[in-house]
Amino acid sequence: MKILKFTAIIITLFFASCVSQKKYTVVKDSAALCDNNLKNSQNENTLLATNLDNEKNRAKSLEQQMEYFKSTNTDLLARLSDLSVLSKSGAESIKQSLVALNEQNKYIKDLTTSMQRKDSINLVLVMNLKRSLDNIDDEDINIEVKKGVVYVSISDKMLFQSGSYQISNRAEEVIGKIAKIVNDHKELDILVEGHTDNVSISNACMVDNWDLSVKRATSIVRLMQLKFGVQPSRMTAGGRSEYLPKTTNETVEERAKNRRTEIVILPKLDQFFELLEPPTANSKD
Structure with missing residues (x-):
């Protein structure tokens, strides 16, 4: 016992x-x-x-x-x-x-x-974007201010399959968070640029890297408009092909850095040029 x-x-x-x-x-x-x-x-x-x-x-x-x-x-x-x-x-x-x-x-x-x-x-944009995307790997997305505007650079491995312009499911989550921030700042415009490495592509859907970079940019713009309600009049889609690399294309790692989509958030161009125009002596307040 x-x-x-x-x-x-x-x-x-x-x-x-x-x-x-x-x-x-x-x-x-x-x-x-x-x-x-x-x-x-x-x-x-x-x-x-x-x-x-x-x-x-x-x-x-x-x-x-x-x-x-x-x-x-x-x-x-x-x-x-x-x-x-x-x-x-x-x-x-x-x-x-x-x-x-x-x-x-x-x-x-x-x-x-x-x-x-x-x-x-x-x-404010940079802080809000970083908070919204804090669960994303730094290697896949980079947010910074260059030349007075905000750049959001996203690697292609997060957005697309190799040689494709079809957006992945995970990419939709990322683009949705960015769209929510830009919808809070309707006084700003959005420029979406597609970038590739220097490896040539040619198939039934795409002629070359110019074609691929533009199609990727338009895929992002279309998603932001149709699914997340960003006004199309605020957006511009463009392709830079391989001609604006971040680094050389000598290694696999360097080519991966060059394959990216950049979302540039900038002031409306008409307001920007009005701001730069100096007044004349006969101008009225």
Whole structure:
């Protein structure tokens, strides 16, 4: 009887130890998840701080230019008041110069405001896209800002079968997440570019790499329009064939990097060109 009681005590202690070990494992996993989230937040904060410093430096430079224009205006006005013998045509010429300088000053200020707004939108886009696609391997998708616009580069092994422009099921999930983000920013346009390596292709469906790159781009555009509701007037599909590689085509790995589709999110071109057009002296506010 004593032996049975002793055995029961041992079994009870054993199960109690198992329960404690399970709790310990749960707590340990939770701590690791919290640590990973903290690191991601720290990385995002660092990126935000860097962009903020860049914007401050740009704003400081433009403020210096504005101060220069203001001092130039003041100097011209002082000279104008000191000159008692000026022809009417000369005085009018100086007046027009002052008006032109004021317009230029306003143009720089408006341009600065627009550029800061565009950079802020790009930062928000990058953050939202990275959060939405955080379960995708970094080797298959890359998000970055180049030349003032957001680029989403997706490898062809995620989107298509080799030599095909039929979209895979997994690709639809990725494109759907991107479409959701761009639908939240209807003031932006989307350019989809197909890229290939330098291995030639020719079959009953495609003439060459130009054909393949264009068909892949139009497949993505069509999916974004028909399944995810992106307005077709906002999108452009284009093919770059093999002529804009990210690296050489000397190895299998390098050719794989060159086979990609890039989704470029950019401001509407008509608004962009209007922004770049400087004001004239006769323009009205």
